[in-house]
Amino acid sequence: MQYLILSDMHANSEALAAVLRRVRRKRFDVTLVLGDLVGYGAGPNQVVESIRDLPGTVYRIRGNHDKVVAGLEDGSNFNHAALAAARWTTEHMTAPNLRFVRELPQGPLVVPEGFTICHGSPLDEDTYVFSMYEAWEIFENYPAELVFFGHTHVPSLFVHRGREIRVALLRGESGTITLEPGHRYLVNPGSIGQPRDRDPRAAYMTYDSERKIIKWHRVNYAIERAQRRIVKAGLPKLLADRLALGT
Numbered sequence: 077m078q079y080l081i082l083s084d085m086h087a088n089s090e091a092l093a094a095v096l097r098r099v100r101r102k103r104f105d106v107t108l109v110l111g112d113l114v115g116y117g118a119g120p121n122q123v124v125e126s127i128r129d130l131p132g133t134v135y136r137i138r139g140n141h142d143k144v145v146a147g148l149e150d151g152s153n154f155n156h157a158a159l160a161a162a163r164w165t166t167e168h169m170t171a172p173n174l175r176f177v178r179e180l181p182q183g184p185l186v187v188p189e190g191f192t193i194c195h196g197s198p199l200d201e202d203t204y205v206f207s208m209y210e211a212w213e214i215f216e217n218y219p220a221e222l223v224f225f226g227h228t229h230v231p232s233l234f235v236h237r238g239r240e241i242r243v244a245l246l247r248g249e250s251g252t253i254t255l256e257p258g259h260r261y262l263v264n265p266g267s268i269g270q271p272r273d274r275d276p277r278a279a280y281m282t283y284d285s286e287r288k289i290i291k292w293h294r295v296n297y298a299i300e301r302a303q304r305r306i307v308k309a310g311l312p313k314l315l316a317d318r319l320a321l322g323t
């Protein structure tokens with residue numbers, strides 16, 4: 077099976093459109109969406125509609141920003157800019173799109189081929205998996221061989237073998253990971269709409285489950301346009317600045 081893996085779109089419709097343009101001619105059996113469709117950017121309705129209308133089989137889960145925008149959580153743990161953006165987003169989304177976000181399922185979700193998708197961690201949807209300590213906790217307590225997760229906005233990989241855990245940052249325009257038998261993997265495709273690894277390009281992944289090959293990809297998009305829309309919408313300017321920095 078061929079999978080397309082999308083995460084942390086954050087209402088950046090310019091970035092999502094660039095990714096979907098890039099993969100348009102490729103055939104995917106399944107698309108996996110790891111949450112945070114909205115929050116931060118100025119195109120929440122366009123992003124929700126694009127994610128809703130993806131062709132083929134699609135598995136989607138919610139992220140922490142989706143929960144706050146949908147009113148499922150109050151955002152008391154959000155910083156000022158994130159909370160201001162969530163409130164703006166709730167006010168500017170159509171009722172059907174808001175309902176779509178509210179009804180996104182909670183992760184973790186085990187897909188039919190047996191691997192897992194989640195937003196933060198398979199143990200807790202809101203936990204950030206940045207270090208090998210968080211990775212170790214997952215490998216100890218969650219028995220999957222392969223987990224795709226989002227939330228940190230950093231394309232990255234944790235590999236568990238025997239008593240060892242390795243971590244890798246997935247840098248550059250593209251690259252390949254071949255899954256080895258006897259190893260276990262936590263894999264983050266990075267963020268489409270708000271990258272935080274100091275590379276402002278939109279990040280996504282593909283996975284060929286027969287050949288056991290994961291590929292990561294970066295795509296240029298109209299960053300200035302996304303920034304202008306954020307400023308024009310009255311969203312915090314900081315959010316526009318961060319798009320160009322990749323932070």
Ligand SMILES: [Fe+2]
Nearest residue numbers: 084112139227
């Ligand atoms: Fe996010």
